[in-house]
Amino acid sequence: MSTTLKARVLSVLLLLGLLCIWELSTPRITDAENMTEYELLMGGASEEARVPPPSAIILKAYEELTDPLYDNGPNDKGIGIQIAYSLYRVITGYTLAALVALPLGFLIGMSPLAYKTLDPFIQVLKPISPLAWMPLALFIIKDSEASAIFVIFICSIWPMLINTAFGVAGVRRDWVNVARTHELTDFRTAFTVILPAAAPTILTGMRISIGIAWLVIVAAEMLVGGTGIGYYVWNEWNNLDLTSVIFSILVIGVVGMLLDSMFARVQTAVQYQE
Amino acid sequence: MNNTPLLQIQNLTRKYPSPEGDQELIVFENANFNIERGEFVCIIGHSGCGKSTILNVLAGLDDASSGVVIMDNTEVKGPSLDRGVVFQNYSLLPWLSALNNVIFGVRARFPDWSRKQVKEHSYKYLKMVGLGDGAEQRNPSQLSGGMRQRVSIARAFAIQPKLLLLDEPFGALDALTRGTIQDELIRVWSDTDQTVFMITHDVDEAILLADRILLMSNGPYATIAESVVIDIPRPRKRAEIIHHDAYYPIRNHLVDFLTTRSKNTHQMDPSTPPVLNQQPLTVRPGIVPDALHLNTLPTVSNKFTKNRLTALTGTES
Numbered sequence: 405m406s407t408t409l410k411a412r413v414l415s416v417l418l419l420l421g422l423l424c425i426w427e428l429s430t431p432r433i434t435d436a437e438n439m440t441e442y443e444l445l446m447g448g449a450s451e452e453a454r455v456p457p458p459s460a461i462i463l464k465a466y467e468e469l470t471d472p473l474y475d476n477g478p479n480d481k482g483i484g485i486q487i488a489y490s491l492y493r494v495i496t497g498y499t500l501a502a503l504v505a506l507p508l509g510f511l512i513g514m515s516p517l518a519y520k521t522l523d524p525f526i527q528v529l530k531p532i533s534p535l536a537w538m539p540l541a542l543f544i545i546k547d548s549e550a551s552a553i554f555v556i557f558i559c560s561i562w563p564m565l566i567n568t569a570f571g572v573a574g575v576r577r578d579w580v581n582v583a584r585t586h587e588l589t590d591f592r593t594a595f596t597v598i599l600p601a602a603a604p605t606i607l608t609g610m611r612i613s614i615g616i617a618w619l620v621i622v623a624a625e626m627l628v629g630g631t632g633i634g635y636y637v638w639n640e641w642n643n644l645d646l647t648s649v650i651f652s653i654l655v656i657g658v659v660g661m662l663l664d665s666m667f668a669r670v671q672t673a674v675q676y677q678e
Numbered sequence: 679m680n681n682t683p684l685l686q687i688q689n690l691t692r693k694y695p696s697p698e699g700d701q702e703l704i705v706f707e708n709a710n711f712n713i714e715r716g717e718f719v720c721i722i723g724h725s726g727c728g729k730s731t732i733l734n735v736l737a738g739l740d741d742a743s744s745g746v747v748i749m750d751n752t753e754v755k756g757p758s759l760d761r762g763v764v765f766q767n768y769s770l771l772p773w774l775s776a777l778n779n780v781i782f783g784v785r786a787r788f789p790d791w792s793r794k795q796v797k798e799h800s801y802k803y804l805k806m807v808g809l810g811d812g813a814e815q816r817n818p819s820q821l822s823g824g825m826r827q828r829v830s831i832a833r834a835f836a837i838q839p840k841l842l843l844l845d846e847p848f849g850a851l852d853a854l855t856r857g858t859i860q861d862e863l864i865r866v867w868s869d870t871d872q873t874v875f876m877i878t879h880d881v882d883e884a885i886l887l888a889d890r891i892l893l894m895s896n897g898p899y900a901t902i903a904e905s906v907v908i909d910i911p912r913p914r915k916r917a918e919i920i921h922h923d924a925y926y927p928i929r930n931h932l933v934d935f936l937t938t939r940s941k942n943t944h945q946m947d948p949s950t951p952p953v954l955n956q957q958p959l960t961v962r963p964g965i966v967p968d969a970l971h972l973n974t975l976p977t978v979s980n981k982f983t984k985n986r987l988t989a990l991t992g993t994e995s
Contacts, residue, residue: 578765578767578769579771581763581765581769582771584756584757585737585738585739585758585759585761585762585763586759586782586783586786586787586837587757587758587759587786596782597771600771601771601773674773676773676817676819677817677819678772678818
């Protein structure tokens with residue numbers, strides 16, 4: 405048996421074991437007849453307000469995933485619709501960030517002057533928590549939707565910018581010389597030599613960025629409200645529906661994993677061995 | 679046919695500012711030499727004498743502090759497709775297959791060619807250096823050092839430059855591979871009219887390949903001291919060349935230069951005024967001194983020696 409297969413089997417066993425412990429450690433809800441006077445008075449609330457067992461979550465997941473696109477008004481939309489809203493914001497903000505970061509990163513990587521000029525700005529702006537921009541964004545943009553996209557934009561720009569600049573600056577001198585001895589124009593050198601040479605580093609930055617964007621969208625939507633998976637989590641917390649909260653946490657994890665593996669695939673495609 | 683040399687190097691000097699900034703480091707000074715069309719010229723000298731710098735200046739990748747390089751009556755400025763370069767570390771683009779690395783060069787050289795034409799031309803040159811039948815589809819990382827250098831040589835020959843510059847192309851290869859690729863290089867070179875300028879550390883390699891070997895004195899203040907004509911007829915074979923009468927006189931002359939005579943006299947006394955426009959001394963250790971008379975010259979099939987000899991004896995008489 406190969407190591408991969410062994411690891412897979414162990415992963416499944418570990419999951420089943422943990423789920424069993426979780427399931428068994430969750431107290432049963434006693435029938436109404438067996439309740440004490442006080443418990444009846446409280447409507448069984450103390451027992452309802454527990455972390456739900458995995459079986460309840462699986463049931464919930466089944467319900468939600470078989471009908472992901474229902475829309476019963478502003479506060480009751482299917483998980484598919486919520487995810488779609490979040491993905492739309494992430495992709496829009498992320499694409500805008502890429503459109504700015506990649507050319508700018510190229511410039512910084514190629515020109516020591518541009519690097520030295522812009523470096524102080526990058527150093528100050530980079531460590532700012534993206535959510536700190538939210539009030540300012542809301543005031544200037546005056547639109548919660550666009551503000552959420554702006555927050556995604558500002559958080560995904562830095563890793564892409566820095567990695568692009570780093571990758572471009574680190575292109576081996578020999579390869580640039582190959583381009584020079586072949587009389588390539590600057591434009592062709594950028595696309596046929598520097599871009600493929602720096603692509604693995606650039607993709608690493610893009611992968612870090614998409615991860616951060618997905619982390620930030622949940623928080624941003626909790627603030628902005630209305631739609632999206634972040635809003636969904638917060639809304640279900642307000643509804644005291646912990647089953648839905650746990651279910652949506654898992655969905656956030658799975659979508660994040662899918663986004664990351666997508667970029668991992670592109671990264672493998674542009675990777676080269678020296 | 680144009681009688682001026684393809685390449686004329688005149689009073690080439692390269693200085694580097696010293697770290698302290700008070701005195702400049704002069705790597706080489708007033709280097710003068712010519713290269714004829716179709717000629718294979720090797721340059722030998724100790725490390726640090728500036729061989730690679732000269733090659734980089736010829737390639738246009740580096741600038742000389744003073745002096746000029748003239749190719750085809752035009753001054754060389756910046757890199758150009760007229761001067762192909764093979765670097766010691768191959769300089770292949772690792773994300774492209776062997777074939778695509780050659781195509782990269784060919785497409786740059788012949789932008790008007792069709793895709794098919796570019797591919798066929800590239801493949802032809804890969805075949806010439808013994809790569810094909812699937813090996814051309816592999817990436818450089820999947821090729822051995824020898825195969826990588828073959829790809830690099832194919833790329834350089836495929837763009838058909840006026841001058842091919844080889845910077846210690848076999849330096850990183852083992853002796854066996856080096857031998858095979860030397861043979862291939864000679865074969866590809868004989869099939870074309872390519873002019874080649876090559877740096878090497880290997881005396882035997884230089885004798886096998888070159889029409890003429892330039893000897894550089896030690897740096898700093900290095901100069902091109904001698905131009906040694908290799909009077910051994912072509913085609914030369916590695917196994918046979920050592921039995922030729924001229925082989926050991928030439929080899930001894932080169933080794934003697936490298937071990938003793940390469941120490942620069944100028945270096946001892948930097949105050950002597952630099953000598954301008956001085957061509958290196960032409961030496962022919964392969965010819966016994968009393969035979970150096972036009973009528974009794976041994977028949978040499980080397981395509982350049984005749985001109986040069988006339989020139990040499992002409993100035994003497």
